[in-house]
Structures are given as structure tokens and as C-alpha cells.
Amino acid sequence: MQILSYKKLYLPAFAIIAIVLLLIFMIALSTYRTLNHQRETALAFLHSQGATLLYALEAAALTGMLTPGWSEDSVETLIFEFGKNKNIAYIYMYDANGIISHSSDILRHGTKTSWRPELESDNQVIARLLTSADDSQVYELAKRYSPWSHAPQGQTFPMSGSSARLPFLDHHAGDTVVLGMSTEEYEAAHHADIQHAVFMGAILLVLGTAALFFTFVIQNYYLTDKAFNQSRDYLRLVMASMSNGILSIDAQGKIISINSSARDLLDLKDKDVKAFDLKSMIDFQSSGIGKTLAESTPVVDKEIIYHKASRQVPLAMTISPIMDEDKKSPYTGAVITLRDLTEIKRLQEKVRRSERLAAVGELAAGVAHEVRNPLSSIRGFAQFLKHVLRERPKEREYAELMVKEVDRIDNVVTNLLSFARPVHPEPAPTDISGMLNHTVRLVQADANLRNVTIGVVVPHGLEKINLDGNQITQVMLNLILNALQAVDMGGDVSVEARGAGSEILALSVEDDGPGIPPDELKRIFDPFYTTREKGTGLGLAIVQMIVENHGGEITVMSPVPGKRKGCRITVHLPIAP
Incomplete structure (x- = not known):
């Protein structure tokens, strides 16, 4: 420390x-x-x-x-x-x-x-x-x-009263x-x-x-x-x-001491934290630090979300006031204990998701057996009626509607089976730029109909990344389609890749739509949860399943940091050697 x-x-x-x-x-x-x-x-x-x-x-x-x-x-x-x-x-x-x-x-x-x-x-x-x-x-x-030797050359020296010009011989x-x-x-x-x-x-x-x-x-x-x-x-x-982060602050919120775990949690490894103002990183009012400093009230296991680099980290914070030894003043600062809840939250979500998957898997097996065969019969009968009633337009229209609805139900069953029986990823060298541009071309027609601009940003150095190109294409296709349906006419959607030279590949899709309400953020990955009339509620669930099968994670920010609206969904994938 x-x-x-x-x-x-x-x-x-x-x-x-x-x-x-x-x-x-x-x-x-x-x-x-x-x-x-x-x-x-x-x-x-x-x-x-x-x-x-x-x-x-x-x-x-x-x-x-x-x-x-x-x-x-x-x-x-x-x-x-x-x-x-x-x-x-x-x-x-x-x-x-x-x-x-x-x-x-x-x-x-x-x-x-x-x-x-x-x-x-x-x-x-x-x-x-x-x-x-x-x-x-x-x-x-x-x-x-x-x-x-000091005389000028040719100097005349008088000798015995004579002034003849002769060299002086001493x-x-x-x-x-x-x-x-x-x-x-x-x-x-x-x-x-x-x-x-x-x-x-x-x-x-x-x-x-x-x-x-x-x-x-x-x-x-x-x-x-x-x-x-x-x-x-x-x-x-x-x-x-200690694995938990511990730091002490004075009455003004300046850091006095800090251990290495707290430096890691707060991303302060390369910074000089002497007299560093903690208020610039953590909101004192919502976290309870301000109340502790003002009223000497301890706070136990207060959960906060700390924005670290490009992701959010859940932290449990315990705050204790520092009492002055002479007791003349009630407190001189506070000791803060930070505990990273990322792994706990991940395990909790994994348990909940496993329970949902188990239930969905049982349901999917029954649906596949009990629903798909009758659907095939119904679809065949509807096709027959459409052919027989070709001279009767009104009745033929009903027959065509039956075929479309049967296909929609069959699509739901197919997605359900994909969700219940995930396919193991098969990594192969993939050009990220080519993959993203191909995915955008698949939805470009829908974007043109709504006058939506889709931008793609891919830095150099991501030409050969080992991942399952087909499954990640499915992930990005789902995210881009959701973004297109979320923006208004004439909106903007941006697709970006980051991570050249690092061990994590980040693929993000950002839109300028109204965003996702806070009460819905926790449910968007639940199977069958949807806010659209014709949605199946399995798109984002399948996206999360594919990402987890790749050993990655997915984060959602709504509204986008620095803006009042919009949504940014980022997929973090480890780059396989």
C-alpha cells in the first residue's frame, strides 16, 4: 500500500x-x-x-x-x-x-x-x-x-668614439x-x-x-x-x-493513501494520485461519500456503477468515517473499501440464464416435435387452397396469408431451436472489414427505404482475426437490424471495430434513436422479451449466446455517453491466437 x-x-x-x-x-x-x-x-x-x-x-x-x-x-x-x-x-x-x-x-x-x-x-x-x-x-x-639579439638588423654601435657601421662583437x-x-x-x-x-x-x-x-x-x-x-x-x-481496494480520503475528498487493488479498480495505475480529487471520478452524493464526510454516517455495501475505460464495472462500496484522536472534531476523512462485483454479477446472471435456458430447452424440444409437423401439414393445405382458389382472388388472399403466418411461426421455431441448441464456434482467419461491409450490404436496402445512413469504421490491423465469421455475422446482422428499427427516418447508424494490436476485439453498433428505457435494459437479452409488435424476442438472446460461446461479453450504453439519447451496443471478443 x-x-x-x-x-x-x-x-x-x-x-x-x-x-x-x-x-x-x-x-x-x-x-x-x-x-x-x-x-x-x-x-x-x-x-x-x-x-x-x-x-x-x-x-x-x-x-x-x-x-x-x-x-x-x-x-x-x-x-x-x-x-x-x-x-x-x-x-x-x-x-x-x-x-x-x-x-x-x-x-x-x-x-x-x-x-x-x-x-x-x-x-x-x-x-x-x-x-x-x-x-x-x-x-x-x-x-x-x-x-x-634585441637590436634591429644593421644597427650601428659606437666603438671607442667611432660611429662606423660595424656589427658589435661583445x-x-x-x-x-x-x-x-x-x-x-x-x-x-x-x-x-x-x-x-x-x-x-x-x-x-x-x-x-x-x-x-x-x-x-x-x-x-x-x-x-x-x-x-x-x-x-x-x-x-x-x-x-488484500484483494479488495482500500483508500483513505481527507475531509475535502483528496486521496491520502491507496492500495494497488484500488488503483486497479479505479484505473489509476499510471497516475500520480497524491492529493488526487476523488470527486472527479465518483459522485459523492449518489455513492454516500458526501453524507459520510458531512454527517459521519457509515455506508455499508453501497452498489455503484463505475465507468472504467469503455465498460461499466459494478462495485460494492463500504465507507467508514475517520475519527480524530483528540475527539475535538468528529471526523477528519473517510476510509473506503471497494469490492468488484463483476464476477458475482456474471455468475448470478449465468445462473439465471441457465435456468431460463433449461426451461426454454425443454419447451423447444416439445415445440419442435408437437408444432413443426402440424405446421408442415397446414402449410401444404394452404398452398393447395391457394392453387385451387386461383380464380377467386378474395379466398386466394386468405390462403396466401395462411402461408405467410405459418412461415413466421416456423421461423420462430427455428430461432427457438438455435437458441436451445447452440452451435460450437469454429474460429478461422476473418477479415473484419470485409465481414462488416458484407453485413451492411445485407441490410442496405432496408436502410435506403428509411433514408438511414450506415457508417463503417475499421482500423488497419484487423485483416486476419480468428473467430467464427458466420456466427459473428449473425450477431452484427441482428444488432444492425435492431438499430435500423430504432432510429427515425433519416437517422444515423454507425458500425465500428476497435482493438488492433490488443487481445480484445470490440465491435460496436451505435444509433441516434430514442434509446432504451432504464427499466428495459435488464430484460433486453431475455428470451421472448420484445417491444416490437412483430418481434420474436429471440434476436438479442441469440446474440448474447453466440458472444458468450466465443468467451466474450456484451455491454449496452443508453443513452450514449456525452449524448442525451441513442444506444451503443458493444461486443467484446477475445482474439484467438
């Missing part, structure tokens, strides 16, 4: 612990990735800054070369001044032998460098992160010293400049980030501890609530297993 307002009040303890651990892992992973990304970003910034400084050194050297008075001391001064930048730990230049020729640190002069990277071009910059003996880190960048060609960038600011920021991560981890630890504490609190609540939940779940299983 589906309890629509039911919500879980707890999570299992292991689920909460798992969530906390997962949260710790995710935050730790995120923090690690953030710190690592920040480290990479800082190093990238140092690299960019250092490369810019190296290019700036070369640009400054190039500018100095364009002035008279540029000398070796000028290079020394330029490197020394660059080394004064607070973000530069040191800067030096070494020659092809690795000997430091110029340095911001005087102590490095003449020493041999410990790092000689392989540089493939003048513009290539190679960097490394160096950890010194005191655990401080320096970001070193190395680039080949080539200030003349004796530092092939030397390498190493720049050490200080990482103190980066290290300070990195340590601040680590402290922040530790602080957040401590907060998370507190939250996790609190979560575990509340886990035990909730677990204790679960243990105390477990007995109630087990009882409720057991009750739900019992309700869901």
Missing part, C-alpha cells in the same frame, strides 16, 4: 558516518589540489617575473651599448644594481668555462658555478627550484646573455646569466594557506564529532520507534495484499 504522506525520520548510523568520512576526504582532496594549484601558479608567476627581469637586463645592456662610454664596468654595475631588487636573491654571469665573471654577490666573483643548464637558443629560459642549506628556497632561471658572447628569485613571499602565503587548511580541518573534526554524537541520538530514537514502524509496515503489507 502506498502511504503518500509517509517520510523516513532517520538515516542509518553507518550512512551518516560514511557521509562524514566522505566529506573529510573530499575537503582534504580539495584542499590539497588547491594548495598544489596555488604552488604551481606562484612558480609560474616567479618564472614569468624572472624571465621579464632577464629580458630587461639585456634591454638595459643594449641601451648602454648604444652610448659612448659603455665598458666592462658598466656590465658589472648593471648586474649589481639589478641584484638590489628585494625579490632577487642574487644574479650572476658565467662564461663558457663556468667561471662567474659578474655577480651581485662579490664573494661569487671568480668562483665556478654549480649549475650549467644546456641552453639550445638565445631566447630559451630554464628554471629550477633550489633548496639551500638553511632550508630556504630560491627559484633560479638561466638564460644565454644576448643583448644584441666578448661576453656565449655567457649565461643566472637569476635567483626569492620565494619568501610565496613561502609566507603558502604557510598561511596551510594554517587555514588546518583550521578548516579542525572545524570539520568538530562537525564530524557532533555528527557522530547526533548519530547515536538518532539511533536511540530509531530503537524506540522501531516497534511502531514494524507494526505500521506489517499493516501496510496486509493492506497491499
Whole structure:
């Protein structure tokens, strides 16, 4: 049974612990990735800054070369001044032998460098992160010293006061400049980030501890609530297993809970019934639901007819008011029990019909023996009189009338025998469209005399349906003839087939006549019951017998749904494999 307002009040303890651990892992992973990304970003910034400084050194050297008075001391001064930048730990230049020729640190002069990277071009910059003996880190960048690479082609450099246009040959060609960038600011920021991560981890630890504490609190609540939940779940299983439909509604008629059987009975399988208004499906006044909600009056086994899809379903409805626990208000809704009476009604009708058939069968056997033989004699004598009295028109007319009446009685006897001795159906592939159009052609002359239009609607997919074509033709012929006799001059009769691709074939005949009065609906299939002067009362009885022999059923709607008159008779036949 589906309890629509039911919500879980707890999570299992292991689920909460798992969530906390997962949260710790995710935050730790995120923090690690953030710190690592920040480290990479800082190093990238140092690299960019250092490369810019190296290019700036070369640009400054190039500018100095364009002035008279540029000398070796000028290079020394330029490197020394660059080394004064607070973000530069040191800067030096070494020659092809690795000997430091110029340095911001005087102590490095003449020493041999410990790092000689392989540089493939003048513009290539190679960097490394160096950890010194005191655990401080320096970001070193190395680039080949080539200030003349920045000069326009053909630039004239003054040499010893001369302005001759000669290519400048610097004796530092092939030397390498190493720049050490200080990482103190980066290290300070990195340590601040680590402290922040530790602080957040401590907060998370507190939250996790609190979560575990509340886990035990909730677990204790679960243990105390477990007995109630087990009882409720057991009750739900019992309700869901019941063959009767059970649902509860509030005081406004909205569905609160419903079991699967009620869903099936009300055709709500694929619908969301949360807060569904039951008044849109069942009349509260005629069913007694409205009285129960208004006056808290229970209703026991109230029979109603529920329209489900294309058929009517008889239901027995029991309605009980829901009393409020505090007794301050007399009721808060109702519990409705639904019981399908289709099978009971079918069995009752089958019993009544069996009793009628037994009586009719005995009568038919006697009629066939006692009436048919005298009728043959009477008909022969009437035919003789008609021949003898051919010169006397008045008497001949009486003789012809005798023959017609004898034939009519014989037809009644024949129908009676057909009703009493049904023929077992012999299914065979049948084209439904061809069968219905053939049946309509049989009655088209009668329809034309009354100016009645007969329409036939048959969808594709019903070309080869296994059924007894002759017997179903007889069924449809009877139904169409009844419809023709029911409509007025110029009326309409429609014949329709449905069920392509399904297991049920529905054949319906609808007319726009006055319809069938409610007090006659229950009797139209009774043998010998007729409302027409010349009717035998066996047509619909034979129709029902043939349909039941095919394992089907027949439904009657009068008036037609959505109209004020008319009648629709539908034959539902299982499609044999």
C-alpha cells in the first residue's frame, strides 16, 4: 500500500558516518589540489617575473651599448644594481668555462658555478627550484646573455668614439646569466594557506564529532520507534495484499493513501494520485461519500456503477468515517473499501440464464416435435387452397396469408431451436472489414427505404482475426437490424471495430434513436422479451449466446455517453491466437 504522506525520520548510523568520512576526504582532496594549484601558479608567476627581469637586463645592456662610454664596468654595475631588487636573491654571469665573471654577490666573483643548464637558443629560459642549506628556497632561471639579439638588423654601435657601421662583437658572447628569485613571499602565503587548511580541518573534526554524537541520538530514537514502524509496515503489507481496494480520503475528498487493488479498480495505475480529487471520478452524493464526510454516517455495501475505460464495472462500496484522536472534531476523512462485483454479477446472471435456458430447452424440444409437423401439414393445405382458389382472388388472399403466418411461426421455431441448441464456434482467419461491409450490404436496402445512413469504421490491423465469421455475422446482422428499427427516418447508424494490436476485439453498433428505457435494459437479452409488435424476442438472446460461446461479453450504453439519447451496443471478443 502506498502511504503518500509517509517520510523516513532517520538515516542509518553507518550512512551518516560514511557521509562524514566522505566529506573529510573530499575537503582534504580539495584542499590539497588547491594548495598544489596555488604552488604551481606562484612558480609560474616567479618564472614569468624572472624571465621579464632577464629580458630587461639585456634591454638595459643594449641601451648602454648604444652610448659612448659603455665598458666592462658598466656590465658589472648593471648586474649589481639589478641584484638590489628585494625579490632577487642574487644574479650572476658565467662564461663558457663556468667561471662567474659578474655577480651581485662579490664573494661569487671568480668562483665556478654549480649549475650549467644546456641552453639550445638565445631566447630559451630554464628554471629550477633550489633548496639551500638553511632550508630556504630560491627559484633560479638561466638564460644565454644576448643583448644584441634585441637590436634591429644593421644597427650601428659606437666603438671607442667611432660611429662606423660595424656589427658589435661583445666578448661576453656565449655567457649565461643566472637569476635567483626569492620565494619568501610565496613561502609566507603558502604557510598561511596551510594554517587555514588546518583550521578548516579542525572545524570539520568538530562537525564530524557532533555528527557522530547526533548519530547515536538518532539511533536511540530509531530503537524506540522501531516497534511502531514494524507494526505500521506489517499493516501496510496486509493492506497491499488484500484483494479488495482500500483508500483513505481527507475531509475535502483528496486521496491520502491507496492500495494497488484500488488503483486497479479505479484505473489509476499510471497516475500520480497524491492529493488526487476523488470527486472527479465518483459522485459523492449518489455513492454516500458526501453524507459520510458531512454527517459521519457509515455506508455499508453501497452498489455503484463505475465507468472504467469503455465498460461499466459494478462495485460494492463500504465507507467508514475517520475519527480524530483528540475527539475535538468528529471526523477528519473517510476510509473506503471497494469490492468488484463483476464476477458475482456474471455468475448470478449465468445462473439465471441457465435456468431460463433449461426451461426454454425443454419447451423447444416439445415445440419442435408437437408444432413443426402440424405446421408442415397446414402449410401444404394452404398452398393447395391457394392453387385451387386461383380464380377467386378474395379466398386466394386468405390462403396466401395462411402461408405467410405459418412461415413466421416456423421461423420462430427455428430461432427457438438455435437458441436451445447452440452451435460450437469454429474460429478461422476473418477479415473484419470485409465481414462488416458484407453485413451492411445485407441490410442496405432496408436502410435506403428509411433514408438511414450506415457508417463503417475499421482500423488497419484487423485483416486476419480468428473467430467464427458466420456466427459473428449473425450477431452484427441482428444488432444492425435492431438499430435500423430504432432510429427515425433519416437517422444515423454507425458500425465500428476497435482493438488492433490488443487481445480484445470490440465491435460496436451505435444509433441516434430514442434509446432504451432504464427499466428495459435488464430484460433486453431475455428470451421472448420484445417491444416490437412483430418481434420474436429471440434476436438479442441469440446474440448474447453466440458472444458468450466465443468467451466474450456484451455491454449496452443508453443513452450514449456525452449524448442525451441513442444506444451503443458493444461486443467484446477475445482474439484467438
